[in-house]
Amino acid sequence: MADTATTTVSKSEQAYAAVKARIVDGTYSPGYRLVLAKIAEDLGVSVVPVREAIRRLEAEGLVTFERNVGATVSGIDPTEYLYTMQTLSIVEGAATALSAPLIGEADVARARAVNAEMRDCLEHFDPVRFTALNQDFHSVLFEHCPNPHILDLVHRGWNRLASLRSSTFRFVPGRAHDSVDEHEALLQLIESGASPDAIEKAARLHRSATLDAYLAQAAAHDHPTPQTAQQ
Amino acid sequence: MADTATTTVSKSEQAYAAVKARIVDGTYSPGYRLVLAKIAEDLGVSVVPVREAIRRLEAEGLVTFERNVGATVSGIDPTEYLYTMQTLSIVEGAATALSAPLIGEADVARARAVNAEMRDCLEHFDPVRFTALNQDFHSVLFEHCPNPHILDLVHRGWNRLASLRSSTFRFVPGRAHDSVDEHEALLQLIESGASPDAIEKAARLHRSATLDAYLAQAAAHDHPTPQTAQQ
DNA sequence: GAGTACGAAATCGTATACGATAACTATCAC
DNA sequence: GTGATAGTTATCGTATACGATTTCGTACTC
Known part of the structure; x- marks a missing residue:
């Protein structure tokens, strides 16, 4: 046994x-x-x-x-990063929209709790935990998505992103603040029974905005180092 | 050599x-x-x-x-078919929208020629060629999509679909006729420089409508046979 | 000193072989 | 006759072995 x-x-x-x-x-x-x-x-x-x-x-x-x-x-260059994020914004948006009708009060409450904790992380500056919670938040929005293929695509996107993260990801406090607000807005949209279309658009923009912020910051930080890690 | x-x-x-x-x-x-x-x-x-x-x-x-x-x-059941089509409608829609700004007059002309040929196929009832041309038509709309990941997803979707086709696909003349009209509408939308949003929505609906037609027809044809082919 | 050619080492690519697992079949007990 | 069980067969799973290819370093030539 x-x-x-x-x-x-x-x-x-x-x-x-x-x-x-x-x-x-x-x-x-x-x-x-x-x-x-x-x-x-x-x-x-x-x-x-x-x-x-x-x-x-x-x-x-x-x-x-x-x-x-x-x-x-694989991974490496900023273009690749952009394409990955763009793809993810599309499939995430779709996944969220498809889930929305199936999201109950309990789910919203849970997501809201996670979001509150994210706000705390901003106060005490804990980017690592913030990132993890961010993932949790979106997981709550997805988990009811009835289409397994789309969920699969979302997870693949996350994996790709994770593999790129160490080299490209940078925590942008200003953006993180906006992000938390957008989360709340998304929840209200869902609660209000908004159309899947509206929810999809909001979810997609949410990620696009994050992407834009990263890109802006990466540009500011000079060249995002074309990767030399070879161990 | x-x-x-x-x-x-x-x-x-x-x-x-x-x-x-x-x-x-x-x-x-x-x-x-x-x-x-x-x-x-x-x-x-x-x-x-x-x-x-x-x-x-x-x-x-x-x-x-x-x-x-x-x-x-893999393949088999109607639910799977639905999910595949739904996923494809989403990634195809995105691919078309991303391509749209890069589609030139020549491309539109080419697509229109293909569409005209599809119309001919309707007259002479040639479903096989019609299906092939349909793929060509959409290929023209995609080929400029700058995001390789999304293109990859589209092709994967097509592969899945192709593998399912023999069991589930049925030619629906009425729908095919509408489909050709929608193609023309799509082209006009692109020519007119419509927003990517509008194009995405139109492209997505185009496939969704096709899906609905197949499902309706499959339902009419009784059970879509849960597959017995085992060779 | 730069470029080329050669050779050695590292690594991949695939065939073969054999053990492990699951599916099938025939037999036996009830 | 039906169900359970043991034995057989088909197929998978992986280790090992060896040939093929690439890469890297060294020596040689111009």
Whole structure:
């Protein structure tokens, strides 16, 4: 009953999850060279399942693969960042709109509580927690989305974003403040039973505004360093 | 110089392309059991690259994989079809809107020519060609979309749709007629320099209407057969 | 000193082999 | 005859091995 634990999941699955986690959490940052044999050794498996895992990650856009050369964590340039954010704003907007009719009072209350906590984070300057809460907030808005494909796209977008974050993400206090206000506005829109259209537009603009703020700040901070991390 | 041809591309790539093509063109219809060894033999390669290819296709949503059981071409039920179409309507709408400002007179003329040919197909009842032209028409609207991720999502949606088509797709003459009119309306919207918002909405509705027509027709045709194809 | 050619090392690509798992079938008990 | 069980077969899962390709460093030439 205690079971041999990892035996339940295939090594290929294990490798996939492990590498993905390391990309998302920043252990493997953009540009990092993924050497099959090395990863295989790290995880205590052979290269075949690792290879399979990496090709799957490639299909998700998290890594780039080149024949006879190898895989690297993708991401890197500001254009890529922009496109990712733009895509995310579209699918997030859709997901929120589709969820909206299914969001109940309890959900709104929960989201509002999260938003309040975000406000606190602004007072005590805690960008890390703020970012995490932001994700929670939007999760509440999505979780009822009945279309699994759209949810999947949202999560993929987040993964990509997470893999880029360490290099590009910068906390912009002014924007963060606006963001919290927009959250409240979104909740009121949902409560008021606004049209899916209106909700979609608001949700999309919310992310677009965040993107714009980042871009402005990145521009101010000079070149957003074209990535030198190679470990 | 004549080169050994296939040597240029890895067998894994080859397997990926081959299986994908067969799924999209209907050779492997939804529910088809993909046996690694069999495919490997067909393609004259070993199972390792085939396995890799199939896991990639899984990541794209074209096949379903179950541990120690195998892979089957995914698709099947009407709900799935609905979700795919809904997702496609959203990403297509976005792609069209993003392309719109970059669409020139020549593009519009080309699209219009395609649309005229579609009208002909209605006269001479040629559903197959009509469907192909429909894809061409929308391709013209997309091809300038600057965001590669969104284009990628559109193509994935199309692939999924193609893999479902043989089982679910039915040509609805009445709807087809409306569709051609909507195409013209879309072109005029683009020519007139309408807002991306308006274009997105029109493009999205265009597909939604098609979806609704299919669903209505499928309902009329009794149960859309939950797929028995197992070859 | 710059550029090229050669060779060694690192890494990928795939075939083969064998163990593990699940699906199927036939047999037996009731 | 029906249900359960044991044995068989088909198929998957992964390790290992080796050939192929690329990359990098060194030596040689101009």
